Amino acid sequence: MASSTEEKRVEDELSHPILVAERVRSAVEEAESFKLECSEVWKHVDRLLQMLRTLVRFATSTTSSTASPPLYERPIRRVAAETAKNLDRALALVRKCKRRSILRRVVSIVSAAEFRKVLAYLDASVGDMKWLLSIFDVEGGGGGGGIVLSLPPIASNDPILSWVWSLIASIQMSQLNDRIEAANELASLALDNDRNKKIIVEECGVPPLLKLFKEATSPVAQIAAATALCHLANDLERVRVIVNELGVPVVVQVLSDSPMSVQTLAANLIARMAKHDPVAQEDFARENAIRPLVTLLSFDTFVDVPLGQLGKQSIHSIVQINKELGKRSGGRLSNKQLVNSYSNNLYLYTDGGGSSSRGGNHNHRKERENEDPAVKLQVKVSCAEALWMLARGSVSNSRKITETKGVLCLAKIVENEQGELQFNCLMTIMEITAAAESNADLRRAAFKTNSPAAKAVVEQLLRIIKEVDSPALQIPAMKSIGSLARTFPARETRVIEPLVAQLGSRNTEVADEAAVALTKFASMDNFLHVEHSKTIIEFNGVPALMRLLRSNEATHMHGLTLLCYLALHAGNSESLEQARVLMALEGADKTVLPQQIRELVSRAIVHLNLYHAGMNSQRMSYLP
Template sequence: MASENQRIEDELSYPILLAERIRKSVDEAESFKFECSEVWKQVDRLLQMLRTLVRFASTTPSLYEVPIRRVAAECSKNLERAVTLVRKCKRQSFLRRVVNIVSTADFRKVLNYLEASVGDMKWLLSIFDTDGTGGGGIELSLPPIASNDPILSWVWSFIASIQMGQLNDRIEAANELAAVAQDNDRNKKIIVEEGGIPPLLKLFKESALPSAQIAAASALCILANDVDGVRTIVNGLGVPIVVQVLGDSPMRVQIRAANLVARMAEHDPLAQEDFARENAIRPLVTLLSFDTFDDDHAGQLGKQSMHTIMQINRELEKKLLVTSSNRQFTSSYSNSYSHMEGSSRVGNHRKERENEEPEVKLKLKISCAEALWMLAKGSVSNSRKITETKGMLCLARLVEKEQGELQYNCLMTIMEITAAAESNADLRRAAFKTNSPAAKAVVEQLLRVIKEIDSPLLQIPAIKSIGSLARTFPARETRVIGPLVTQISHKVSDVATEAVIALCKFASPENFLCVEHSKAIIEFNGVPSLMRFLRRNEDTQLHGLILLCYLALHAGNSESLEQERVLTTLEGVDRTVISQHPAIKELVSKALVHLNLYHAGTHSQRMSYYP
């Protein structure tokens, strides 16, 4: 097969050259003349179709070349077989005729090969609509070259229609391609390998019809299910295209664009970075903030919060007045998005936004929240960008007033941001300062979810978020300790375990205020709850033991520790726990030494477990 870098016209010239050689060899044949003439009939049909294809290829600016190259390569192999066979029919010496024995079976075999190539060429010309009628459409017949894998011919036909067809055909083909991709991962891989992503991106970017953009985005979302699919989209300059559509489209299209951001960011960290460079976070936060704040809530957040909210509303108002000239997409992707923070294209669809149904607005917010969640996941830089765009206030407000999937996605976004803050001191200090209105609003809602909403699905990310922020709370901020201690007794084991893990971060020696926090945990009656937690099952013991040791180390003289016989409990720690987690052995030993300064234990047990 010729190189894919070779011009398609040059690649088609080789089988045409072979056909001309066959014509000459047929004229020179001395034996099997009838069979040679039958070969020429098939070759002549191929020759006419090849020339038609060359003319079409040379005059078509946007040509889908993948099936042409595949069919041309297969056609060349079959023509080479025909050349070899027909040349054996020339006048030769007796010895050469004995060595090169030719039979009618050889001709039948070659004729079958040529007939298959004729079928392939017919199919190829049908999907490209080379007669110029403009119909073409989707061709679901099966060419011989794809007889062992019918999906391949369908994929070729759909991609050709998306890339070269009329708009209605392109929409239909995009929907069909999405359906094929949804069947299994193998189909997705075939679509990516056969070049399906570039024409989908083109349809998504250039079409002025929302239904076309939705069809393209739906197919791209399905294909962006692994690193390879996402990288192909990224390499096709898909990130700036998605950000452009996100900023300047009707709501129903923006939903798909946000979904695509979420899928790409979920499967590829490099896509996360690319979206950050293209300032995708700003329009996502803007869309999420739309209709989120009201005057009553603004009054509740104090003067600084009020100022921030009014600033957001002013930004939204400016964005809604952006002129349609901003729709123009320049050839330089990096330059065209450098000013996205100051001039979103959302305003071009103000009327559509105002008239949209509440269900559509809700879906858009759900999609934007999920996209922010995936962009923030494991990324300190993206988490910082979200906090810099006033996204934290918006997330806190939505957690307060919304329910269901939107509330969950916002909580998961907060959880990822707080996790990033836990690992990065600069982000922690910048975004979660004690006097920060956004930080206060977030913490208030996290505590409300932990205390008031009996849903493990929501409580777990809220608890994790509070735990990640453990080093940001001053000693006087004991109100965050009480709800966590209460959840140690939660009937759902996962919620109780997350509460214990979060409290470990408060009581850990790495926390500067570990002594004060440990005392607060004990004051909120944490020790009895923790002792009951340890009796639940072996799977939860490790984190419970770690917290118990921290409490013993930082508040060993507490009466609660003596009343609950913590010393005896630590002395009786199962050997299997220690053997499975060697790091706990040293911690338990230190806790025992510290407790022995204040409480009397069972010496025989200590000798038994710690020789």
């Protein structure tokens, strides 16, 4: 797609075929042979000329009027270019009929077949122009004539193209009801296949959809536009077009200031775009999308926070809330009322600022309170997924979520909800903890051991690992605990016990993930690796690991790695000797292993031999 600076004005595009048509008129007047055929050519050209001039007048009046919607130019440019090409063919043929020397006439033989071919081309252009005038409703005063289902000759080989043109023209230029209908039709087309999506984007369908999405007076219009945009936003290239058309601030504005049914789709669009495009992921955070998402997620989710545990910034927020509510109620609030107001407004106010966030639009608050529970649930599901996609692989976005107190809300939802909402919140926690694992500053700021939010998160993660029989939930919970391994003191043995227990899970993926998580406690990257290794052994981790080594290759590798770390950090343990770990490692050393693991096994064998030297003859009588 060429930019507007590279393209001529649409009036200039139309002026070229008009100029060629006038040249055909002159050539017909000068024709000496095939006068009847030339006259027939002129009839077709004259008809085209009238339609071209009608279209020019319409385009000029539309582009010069600030009250008119912008002209949809894509089909005009395509049809004008094809019409000019066919008029050039007509001009070349008619010029051959002019009086010339005998030699030139012999060389330039004209046949009736050539005229039939040119007339067919001109007929096609007439059909294209009639269709073009109909989709803009030029005879009816302009502004778009609704959806036109007829097929112009220019799109005979690709009917979808003409349909897309008609729908986009209607979305951009018609009355609101027609725009809504066209957006719904475009959404259906986009849902069918990726080729349709590609055509819609290439034919400039994104800008009018974004404009319709901003139609605050009509939630129905916003839903239709958002649905179409969501279907388009499943590919990096198409998402980048939405970003480049300044779609990110539009989506954030709609998320902040719309009814819940519209906010659900806005959150879906954020999730889609952030999932496929890291630029969109960054832009949404820059436009402050995280606060309204957390606000909506926390709606009706009350978080009990003892007054003594609130930090200075939070106390300041309560003071501000107290002042505001005090003005309304005519007096001061009690401490109990303060805590309740804090719980209810925790996500509607900025940290320490006391100002209403973009998501806390009071115009919609009463409407939200009376909303259908199913709608409330769906908006939370969508917001949780959006936060998940925004946090994925992003330290800065994860930090912003923790700064909005979003982690406490996520933990509360994981505790009290089930299904997709619980899963999305858990996945968001997993991404935030993964970011914390890679960034010490975030880890220290968000997951201090005395932090209420951190405690709440860990409690729920451990509960899921121990009590919920669902690998889809247990695996991200274990990943999260593993990511936080460096935050736990040596005395916090309760986080290790359930992981050790899952080493014996019948589900190999769960057992494998338990080994991966425990490795982060026992590896040398962890300052307390010796203490944690001893704790793993105390909870009977060694027999479980020995059983794991006999399972499939993936779990074998992770279990072997963990066993090596236990041997290196607690080599004098009787549990290692009783389980014949040295013999198992010597056997593993004879198999095909990745270089890094082979080196780790060799070091573990050397270390164990320091404690159990002279026992090889006894060990060789046993099988692992």
